[in-house]
Amino acid sequence: MKKKTSNKKKSKLIYSILASAVFLAGAFLQKNGYDLQKHVASFKYNQLNSVMEVHFIDVGQADSILIESGGKYMLVDAGTNEDGELVVDYLKKEGVSKLDYVIATHPHEDHIGGMDDVINSFSIGTVFMPDVTHTTQTFEDVLTAISGQNLEITIPQVGEQYTIGEASFVILAPNSDDYGTQLNNYSIGIKLVNGNNSFLMCGDAEKEAEHDILKNGIDIKAQVYKVSHHGSNTATTEEFLDAVSPEYAVIECGQDNDYGHPNKETLDKFKARGIEVFRTDMNGTVVAESDGTNITWSSEK
Numbered sequence: 001m002k003k004k005t006s007n008k009k010k011s012k013l014i015y016s017i018l019a020s021a022v023f024l025a026g027a028f029l030q031k032n033g034y035d036l037q038k039h040v041a042s043f044k045y046n047q048l049n050s051v052m053e054v055h056f057i058d059v060g061q062a063d064s065i066l067i068e069s070g071g072k073y074m075l076v077d078a079g080t081n082e083d084g085e086l087v088v089d090y091l092k093k094e095g096v097s098k099l100d101y102v103i104a105t106h107p108h109e110d111h112i113g114g115m116d117d118v119i120n121s122f123s124i125g126t127v128f129m130p131d132v133t134h135t136t137q138t139f140e141d142v143l144t145a146i147s148g149q150n151l152e153i154t155i156p157q158v159g160e161q162y163t164i165g166e167a168s169f170v171i172l173a174p175n176s177d178d179y180g181t182q183l184n185n186y187s188i189g190i191k192l193v194n195g196n197n198s199f200l201m202c203g204d205a206e207k208e209a210e211h212d213i214l215k216n217g218i219d220i221k222a223q224v225y226k227v228s229h230h231g232s233n234t235a236t237t238e239e240f241l242d243a244v245s246p247e248y249a250v251i252e253c254g255q256d257n258d259y260g261h262p263n264k265e266t267l268d269k270f271k272a273r274g275i276e277v278f279r280t281d282m283n284g285t286v287v288a289e290s291d292g293t294n295i296t297w298s299s300e301k
């Protein structure tokens with residue numbers, strides 16, 4: 001698939017040219033006894049449609065997701081250590097100067113590796129991390145970047161809601177601080193909502209964490225499911241999938257990765273349910289554009 005997302009800056013320019021043209025035409029026609037008011041009103045309505053973009057950045061066998069709504073940005077994970085520059089460049093290309101929220105879902109390198117570069121390259125609002133530590137240099141590097149920028153870590157609580165532009169998200173996980181050394185299960189999970197469109201992303205949450213998410217009582221039904229743990233068969237239980245009931249699944253995984261992700265078992269579950277699957281190993285970076293009613297997909301390799 002070829003990328004078909006229109007250049008936002010270009011469309012903003014076209015909007016302002018159109019707005020000026022409508023204004024001038026209105027002034028002319030009003031003088032000539034014709035009221036353009038209702039045409040202007042419908043033009044404004046189109047402009048106010050709240051578009052949210054969700055970019056599933058191709059970072060190989062790792063996760064990194066950029067969300068934009070109303071000029072506000074959030075980054076969920078930042079790929080591996082090697083991906084730092086790629087993620088920073090991608091964000092710059094998208095016009096990001098400030099990230100209102102950054103979520104480091106859990107301390108594994110394939111999620112937080114590039115986070116220090118991101119934190120050091122942009123103005124950062126809130127940094128969400130789960131209440132769990134790791135002994136790696138990568139984890140230390142993220143903590144150093146956070147303190148170096150005089151930022152603090154916010155440990156999100158399940159049920160909390162945040163707004164990002166015209167969209168909002170609710171914290172779904174982690175639901176326990178007792179997953180032992182199973183770092184994946186501490187993953188911060190969110191449900192992102194823009195109008196009638198919704199996206200679920202829970203990092204690398206595995207069966208145990210999914211079970212706890214199902215118990216917390218929050219409605220996790222979502223149109224788009226960011227497949228947990230790169231499509232591993234240790235996640236995405238039938239019960240979880242029943243509750244999410246997605247139309248689309250996006251898998252972030254690397255070509256010929258060492259883990260056999262995504263597992264055939266997981267892909268079969270999507271196939272049996274008629275869920276359309278996008279994969280970063282096959283499609284490259286996958287972008288979902290939500291207008292609150294419809295989701296349009298594009299990708300770029």
Ligand SMILES: [Zn+2]
Nearest residue numbers: 108110204229
């Ligand atoms: Zn992972």
